[in-house]
Amino acid sequence: MSTAGIALLFIGVAFVTTLACLEAGRLAGRRAFALPEASRPAGLGTVEGVAFGLLGLLLAFTFTGAATRFDARRAQVVEEANDIGTAWLRLDLLPKEAQPKLREDFRRYADSRIATYGRLAAADGAGARAEYERSLAIQNEIWAGAVAATREGGSPAPMLLLPALNAMIDITTTRRSSTELHPPLIIYAVLALVSLGCALLVGYEMGASEARSWLHVLGYALVVAFILYVIVDFEYPRLGLIRMEAFDRYLVDVRNAMK
Numbered sequence: 001m002s003t004a005g006i007a008l009l010f011i012g013v014a015f016v017t018t019l020a021c022l023e024a025g026r027l028a029g030r031r032a033f034a035l036p037e038a039s040r041p042a043g044l045g046t047v048e049g050v051a052f053g054l055l056g057l058l059l060a061f062t063f064t065g066a067a068t069r070f071d072a073r074r075a076q077v078v079e080e081a082n083d084i085g086t087a088w089l090r091l092d093l094l095p096k097e098a099q100p101k102l103r104e105d106f107r108r109y110a111d112s113r114i115a116t117y118g119r120l121a122a123a124d125g126a127g128a129r130a131e132y133e134r135s136l137a138i139q140n141e142i143w144a145g146a147v148a149a150t151r152e153g154g155s156p157a158p159m160l161l162l163p164a165l166n167a168m169i170d171i172t173t174t175r176r177s178s179t180e181l182h183p184p185l186i187i188y189a190v191l192a193l194v195s196l197g198c199a200l201l202v203g204y205e206m207g208a209s210e211a212r213s214w215l216h217v218l219g220y221a222l223v224v225a226f227i228l229y230v231i232v233d234f235e236y237p238r239l240g241l242i243r244m245e246a247f248d249r250y251l252v253d254v255r256n257a258m259k
Contacts, residue, residue: 006239006240007229007240010225010228010229010240011229012225014225015222018196018220018221018225019218019221021197021199021200022199022202022217022221024203025201025202025203025204025205025206026206026212027203027207028204028207029204029206029208030210032204032207047201048205051194051201052198052201054194055195055198058190058191059227062183062187062188062191063227063230063234065183066231066232066234069178070237073175073179073237073244074244076174076175076178077175078247078250080113080172080175081250081251083164083167084109084110084168085257086164087106087161087164087165087167087168088254088258090160090161091103093156093160093161094149094150094157094161095149098145101145102142102146102149103258105141106258107258108138109135109142110254110255111255112135113135113251114251114255115131116132116135117238117244117251118248119131120238121238121243121245132172132176136172139169143165143169146161147162150162183235191228191231199221199224202220230242
């Protein structure tokens with residue numbers, strides 16, 4: 001399914017579910033407000049205040065957290081591109097005869113890193129894991145070749161090249177952990193339940209009037225559905241409308257510079 005299709009499906013499900021809760025709440029409200037005033041439930045304003053306050057806090061915290069993690073992931077793409085580029089330049093410190101093999105390994109490594117995230121964008125989890133394992137294997141080859149080439153004394157290569165390679169290797173683990181870092185599923189479950197509960201309360205209050213305000217009903221459902229989608233899309237920026245591919249160009253630029 002395309003990214004637009006995923007977005008529309010998610011928003012559509014959330015929209016319809018919210019509308020259903022609004023209508024269920026309204027039907028319950030119509031029955032309650034048809035009773036004599038003395039028989040109607042009291043204290044609903046306090047319940048609504050608590051519920052909507054909780055919903056606002058949950059939306060604020062999850063939205064802010066998702067946006068922060070999204071920014072961190074974008075920064076890590078640039079960091080990895082810089083690390084690879086720095087290590088590539090420091091290959092000049094090695095003896096001439098050791099450079100061709102390592103430079104070819106670097107090209108294969110950059111291609112593998114680009115392909116890893118390309119497969120993630122295509123929702124090919126198995127392919128992304130296989131490509132990630134391939135990049136780790138190339139890392140080992142690069143490290144072994146660099147260590148062997150820097151064993152000759154009197155060269156600054158060990159002090160300059162090996163730390164750069166270490167940073168290039170470390171960022172792969174950092175990026176993988178960042179990709180897998182999401183709030184527990186219970187957070188999303190609570191957010192969904194509170195959102196639907198608030199929709200029931202809104203519908204209940206609308207039951208005081210026989211006429212529906214479709215502008216308010218549809219507007220409320222659409223806004224809630226869209227906010228929930230944006231939060232999830234921030235958390236999984238390679239699957240929906242919010243994309244990371246624009247920042248992957250930094251890795252592509254580094255690879256293109258490897259002449």
